[in-house]
């Protein structure tokens with residue numbers, strides 16, 4: 001059964017880029033609500049007796065299951081900013097396989113961020129911006145998903161940014177570009193590189 005994962009840092013650890021109030025509500029209320037919805041839908045699915053009943057539950061499973069998957073990835077791809085604490089890792093892309101691939105596929109980290117933010121700002125309504133590894137073409141791609149749709153094969157998610165209003169509104173109000181610029185200070189590129197290494201070493 002799905003359970004709420006612990007955050008790998010304190011609720012105030014991403015300040016000033018993402019405030020404690022947002023992190024607390026986002027994790028304890030919003031993520032928990034997706035988990036509750038998923039558990040309820042799976043329970044109904046297990047006791048459904050006809051294909052029609054099961055089909056009727058698929059939207060709820062996709063929405064709540066996607067919400068659980070996406071938020072679990074999101075917490076792990078954030079980390080306290082090195083700008084606030086020299087021993088922290090957030091916001092720093094070190095030399096290595098991920099940096100090499102970012103430079104190869106986008107020219108520079110700055111260019112990748114620019115493209116990511118532009119694509120993510122283009123989402124109508126709620127959704128997610130993603131840096132993914134395309135296992136078919138063996139390159140990095142920026143993509144978006146609407147609502148709580150998760151990233152699916154052949155893409156493997158490396159970095160996801162939640163652009164639902166609940167992720168930023170209390171702090172950034174309607175100014176999405178400020179949220180999107182700020183969040184790169186707390187992106188955990190080491191986690192993104194681990195995901196890349198696991199995707200490139202997997203036999204797909």
Ligand SMILES: [Fe+2]
Nearest residue numbers: 030162164167
């Ligand atoms: Fe969210």
